[in-house]
Amino acid sequence: MVTGSSTAVAATGSSVEVGAEPIADGRLLAQRTLFTGPHRRVAEGMYVAAFPGTARATRERIRLLSGTTVSTNTYFGRFAASFWQRYTEVDTVRLEFDHECTPDAELRVAVNASDSSGRPRPVDVYDLSGTGHAAIDIPLPRFVDGGGVWFDLNVFAGEASVSDVRWTVAAPERFRPSSVVICTHNRPEDCLSTITALASDPVAMSCVDVVYVVDQGSDRVADKDRFELVQGLLGDKLRYLTQPNLGGAGGFNRGIYELTAGGRCETNIVVMDDDILCEPETVLRMSAFANKTVQPLLVGAQMLLLSETYRVHMTAEWEALDQLRAGRPTAYAYQGRNMLTHQQDARSVAGWNGWWSCLLPAEAVTAESLSIPLFFQWDDIEFGIRARLHGFPTVTLPNAGVWHADFHLKDYDDWSRYFSWRNALIVAAIHTPFDGAHFAKVVATEIGSHIVSMQYGLAATFLLAVRDFLAGPAVLHDGGQSKLAQLKELRSHYADTVVRSAAEVGKEGDPNTQISKKGHEPREDRETQVLLKRVAKQYLGKVSSAPVAIAADDARWWHVSLFDNAVVTDSSQTGVRIRRRDKATAVRLGRELAELCWRLRKDAPRMSQEWSDALPQLTSRENWKRLFDGD
Structure with missing residues (x-):
């Protein structure tokens, strides 16, 4: 020595x-x-x-x-x-x-x-x-x-x-192993790659007790040739379950439900996405750290970008409930940082960690029950907030990460915005004073900006989210399954939701189309004033009729709303969307927005009470068992 x-x-x-x-x-x-x-x-x-x-x-x-x-x-x-x-x-x-x-x-x-x-x-x-x-x-x-x-x-x-x-x-006085829960839906090859990466590392697997694979798709993991290899690697550590599609919330909670049977949990639980590029070492580091902390806490892995494997999505984040945003960097944390040229030296504190890979201590799982059946998005955030408020904080551990599909390459105009927005309202109603006037303004600004941007399908998606939030906890009765078909039908009526081939649109379009670059962003204290001016110009038709193409990075509401017709690149860079001004549609959506904002201001106290009162039942084992059984 x-x-x-x-x-x-x-x-x-x-x-x-x-x-x-x-x-x-x-x-x-x-x-x-x-x-x-x-x-x-x-x-x-x-x-x-x-x-x-x-x-x-x-x-x-x-x-x-x-x-x-x-x-x-x-x-x-x-x-x-x-x-x-x-x-x-x-x-x-x-x-x-x-x-x-x-x-x-x-x-x-x-x-x-x-x-x-x-x-x-x-x-x-x-x-x-x-x-x-x-x-x-x-x-x-x-x-x-x-x-x-x-x-x-x-x-x-x-x-x-x-x-x-x-x-x-x-060594700790008592070492607690981890159990891994991976949920998947019709991505069997991605799921098998993730499991194989973990199972092929015997050192990382030495701290893993069992691996739950919860398959919610019709294209089953178990039907693929590589599943036999996974079975051979994991042996009796593998638990493979199938169930109806209840989204990420349902998949993760099924594994947690099984591991907490009888009101006890003998292991920490690592929840992990199916489509990541897995670094097995991260599981070992989270597990070791959790075994030595002076108090039980959630230990999160950082999300690294799959397209730029040297860049981190966010080193630590805290929810921004006042703006209905999932997260923003905390003090001394960074977003999108190049980890080849920078290191994480100043310690930052997290409010929650995404469940792309996160360790939940046994104590928090048994004390806090399960997460809310939100189907998709915000279930991990709400669980992190609830755990933190009851003495189980989150640590996002530097030098522990997995690679995940880049969020910035997923276009904002998507059916998933319904769940993001509705669920953000639910979490804010439960965990903030939920001032109706404030949140009505946030809703009006967000949806209003989509209307003036000629994103009518996206605005309709958001309006449905607000309407369902105001309907109360009964909207979560089926765990979100019925909403997928409803959203598909709703968005099918709006041509601006369709991603089209850039080459075909260019062939059909005006040969004089030019690329229009955005100008300066409005000052924060003038955003509302600028938005109202854009609404008036769109309504009166006092916008440019010249055909323009707008890059994804330039497609901000204050810029797109200056035109009558725009071809906007999708953030995925796979195609474009055509946005055309439609006064009648804009007026209809604007009237619905005004009605919902009025209801939000008036009913905010009642909605806060209803959602808070429903939380114990929504997160109960009995409710989740009903959903797992397909009731």
């Missing part, structure tokens, strides 16, 4: 067996240092940064030639020291690894740390030779406001390799 001084680390001749249990010799495996990602499309710099020289890496081993410098000051390479100091009683982490050097080689291991501003500071330096197993104890002081720990490797001569790198902490 080496602690505190810059001396050579003695070789012990032992190594950590791949696939070992998460606890060995009184030490808990907190994380591994992996040198490559789970898929070749992942940017290499997310795991290790190589400088002059040559390094050849596999997942668990890196080989360095003379003159090579390698740093693990990377997204997955760092140890999140600030979070371990703040939320656990761990005061020392042990860095362990095997090394092998040629007789003429000299391998230098430099352990470094950072503070909340990102300034690096050296911890210690070790010179190694020969072959052996090294263990270095690293104290964890001075990290309350932020900072991480990592190591750099230098080879000055010959060749050297480092493998089986593990960060361990003192």
Whole structure:
């Protein structure tokens, strides 16, 4: 054992067996240092940064030639020291690894740390030779406001390799494994890829008790050839269930329901989307962290972008219920940050974490019951808020992430907006004072901007969401299944909801069509005034009749509303939508909006009471069992 001084680390001749249990010799495996990602499309710099020289890496081993410098000051390479100091009683982490050097080689291991501003500071330096197993104890002081720990490797001569790198902490008195719940709907190949990635990693699986796969689709996972492989990998750890399509809420809650039978839960629960690019190491890190925190808390993984595998969606977020928005970055958190050029040094606090991958502690699940049957969107947010209000906060753990389809490549004009908007109103009614005048203004601004943008189908989708919210808790009786058909029928009446081929639209259109770029965004204190002016101009027809094409990034309401006819690129970049001014439709939708806003102002206190009173019944096991049984 080496602690505190810059001396050579003695070789012990032992190594950590791949696939070992998460606890060995009184030490808990907190994380591994992996040198490559789970898929070749992942940017290499997310795991290790190589400088002059040559390094050849596999997942668990890196080989360095003379003159090579390698740093693990990377997204997955760092140890999140600030979070371990703040939320656990761990005061020392042990860095362990095997090394092998040629007789003429000299391998230098430099352990470094950072503070909340990102300034690096050296911890210690070790010179190694020969072959052996090294263990270095690293104290964890001075990290309350932020900072991480990592190591750099230098080879000055010959060749050297480092493998089986593990960060361990003192084992908890009682280790609690995790159970994984994955829900899927007609994405069997994506689901099988996610399960296979997890099941193929024996170290990550050593902390997993069971894996629930809840299949809600007609294209079954079990009917695919690869399912047999998954069965072989997981053995008796696999639980495969089928049920009616109850959305993400229904899929996740079915697994939670099964794991909490009898009012007890023996494991933490990791909920995970089916269509992610899975990093199994993330499950291990969340599980280890949850086993050492001084209080039970939700441990969330960050969402990394699938199209730009080096970029993070949001490092930590808090709900914005006053604006009916799912989230905004909290203090010292970032959205869309490039993790190859930046690190997460300042510690940020989360209000909730998306269920693309999130650990729910057993105590929170048994205390808070299940989530609301919202079908899709906001069920994870509401559960996070409710858990937080009852003493189970959320930590979004840096250096733990999975890759998920980019939200910015999903167009806002979609049937799912119904669930997002209706469910946001429900959650706001339950968890805010729910001032009717304020929320009527928010609703009027949002839907009004869609009407002047000639997004009549989207406006109709939002109006249905508000109408159903005002109908009260009975709207959730079937768990949301009937709404899919209703939304499809509703939106079919609006041509602006259809995504068309850009080439075909260009062939049909005016050859003089020009691209129109948006101007400056209205000042925040003048947005309402500008919106009202746009409404008047659209109503009077005092808008440009020139045919224009508008890029997705320029398609803001204050710009699109200046025209009578616009071809707007869909955010998915797969096609375009044609928006045409229709005065009669705009007037009809505007009148309905005015009526619903009046009702919202008048009935807000009653709706808040109704939804709050219904919460215990909606989240009860009895209600969910009724839905699972197809009643």
